Amino acid sequence: MQIKNYWKSAFQWKAFGLRLLIFNLTKRLIFAQDSDIVSSCTRYKKSVFDLQDGYSFLLHDAPIINKSLDTCHSYTPLISGGQIAEPKEFPHMARLGNRNGDNKTSWFCGGTLISNRLVLTAAHCLYSPSGAVNVVRLGELDFDSDKDDAQPEDFGVRNTTEHPSYKYPIMYNDIALIELDRGVRFSVYKHPACLPFNDGNRYDSFVATGWGQTTFAGTDSSKLRKAKLEGFHLKCPEIDDIVNLPNGFNASTQMCIGSTDTNDTCSGDSGGPVLIYHEEYPCMHHVMGITSTGFGCGTPNLPSLYTRVHAYLDWIKQTIANIS
Numbered sequence: 001m002q003i004k005n006y007w008k009s010a011f012q013w014k015a016f017g018l019r020l021l022i023f024n025l026t027k028r029l030i031f032a033q034d035s036d037i038v039s040s041c042t043r044y045k046k047s048v049f050d051l052q053d054g055y056s057f058l059l060h061d062a063p064i065i066n067k068s069l070d071t072c073h074s075y076t077p078l079i080s081g082g083q084i085a086e087p088k089e090f091p092h093m094a095r096l097g098n099r100n101g102d103n104k105t106s107w108f109c110g111g112t113l114i115s116n117r118l119v120l121t122a123a124h125c126l127y128s129p130s131g132a133v134n135v136v137r138l139g140e141l142d143f144d145s146d147k148d149d150a151q152p153e154d155f156g157v158r159n160t161t162e163h164p165s166y167k168y169p170i171m172y173n174d175i176a177l178i179e180l181d182r183g184v185r186f187s188v189y190k191h192p193a194c195l196p197f198n199d200g201n202r203y204d205s206f207v208a209t210g211w212g213q214t215t216f217a218g219t220d221s222s223k224l225r226k227a228k229l230e231g232f233h234l235k236c237p238e239i240d241d242i243v244n245l246p247n248g249f250n251a252s253t254q255m256c257i258g259s260t261d262t263n264d265t266c267s268g269d270s271g272g273p274v275l276i277y278h279e280e281y282p283c284m285h286h287v288m289g290i291t292s293t294g295f296g297c298g299t300p301n302l303p304s305l306y307t308r309v310h311a312y313l314d315w316i317k318q319t320i321a322n323i324s
């Protein structure tokens with residue numbers, strides 16, 4: 001009798017209970033990760049890709065029903081090697097440069113938009129021989145074309161913050177945040193990437209993007225390029241004798257990523273992202289690494305080193321909190 005009663009009430013509360021269960025599951029998933037980062041990732045996705053389509057029955061006083069249309073669908077997966085990026089494929093992609101008194105800009109680094117005001121990059125980009133980073137372009141695809149499907153917009157720089165333990169030219173803790181002079185209006189052309197939900201060790205392949213050289217010591221590409229790369233995990237070559245890395249590869253703060261074939265492009269500009277796709281939202285990426293330093297380009301099995309973003313989440317969150 002008691003069991004029957006139990007089931008009866010369970011039946012009555014089924015809808016509620018189901019919602020509660022889903023909520024609990026989601027909550028547990030979130031706490032296994034980082035709740036702020038998971039929720040801001042979802043918020044960013046919804047801000048541009050969930051279109052609210054309100055309608056009402058043509059009756060007086062009928063309630064307005066909001067239908068949400070999810071426009072976050074497919075992406076173009078990479079086969080191998082380097083390719084030209086599709087329009088709107090990497091809306092978080094930033095390019096950093098110095099604009100001089102004659103209004104001439106030299107572009108020298110990449111970056112990743114991670115909020116409406118902050119661009120993540122490599123700390124060594126703040127030490128460029130071309131000058132200080134004072135201009136950030138978002139929404140660009142081809143620098144040589146006004147007719148591409150892009151909405152380029154230049155932002156000034158209000159402030160830059162490098163990691164307190166970064167000591168140029170040593171490449172450890174090669175991470176910095178650039179605060180833009182105004183908020184970015186999100187669209188399918190300009191939109192943040194999510195921060196990592198995990199350290200990235202579980203992935204075997206990544207996507208790197210940038211306008212960097214397509215051959216070692218070559219000229220920059222006018223078009224944004226993407227390359228599929230592989231995680232080398234701990235199989236990183238011996239790099240003990242590198243001046244900028246006196247203690248060699250540090251697997252807790254760096255990632256060793258490269259290509260096993262020669263078709264790989266240079267991994268893009270320094271400061272640019274190495275990405276994975278979001279597991280649920282095919283239109284979203286996570287920035288897992290920051291292009292930091294490498295040994296050349298297009299040489300098979302010679303990977304590059306990327307700053308492991310996950311190791312710096314506390315510092316990133318603290319910097320975000322300081323500016324808002």
Ligand SMILES: *[C@@H]1O[C@H](CO)[C@@H](O)[C@H](O)[C@H]1NC(C)=O
Nearest residue numbers: 052054055063064065066067
């Ligand atoms: C529908 O959307 C409008 C505008 O966003 C909002 O004011 C309203 O509360 C929503 N209605 C429901 C039932 O969610």
Ligand SMILES: *[C@@H]1O[C@H](CO)[C@@H](O)[C@H](O)[C@H]1NC(C)=O
Nearest residue numbers: 099101102103104105153154
């Ligand atoms: C400087 O160059 C930018 C980009 O080329 C352009 O949008 C801007 O109008 C120029 N400013 C001046 C003062 O010429």
Ligand SMILES: *[C@@H]1O[C@H](CO)[C@@H](O)[C@H](O)[C@H]1NC(C)=O
Nearest residue numbers: 158159160161162179319322
């Ligand atoms: C720039 O950033 C640094 C480090 O986060 C902070 O101490 C400083 O107050 C900021 N300056 C401005 C003008 O916001």
Ligand SMILES: *[C@@H]1O[C@H](CO)[C@@H](O)[C@H](O)[C@H]1NC(C)=O
Nearest residue numbers: 165172247249250251252253
């Ligand atoms: C790697 O870097 C972390 C953080 O800077 C440091 O605590 C650790 O000792 C380093 N590991 C090695 C093997 O150098």
Ligand SMILES: *[C@@H]1O[C@H](CO)[C@@H](O)[C@H](O)[C@H]1NC(C)=O
Nearest residue numbers: 079080081260261262263264
């Ligand atoms: C590298 O590129 C060449 C020419 O585009 C192609 O024929 C070859 O299959 C590629 N190799 C791999 C491993 O993708």
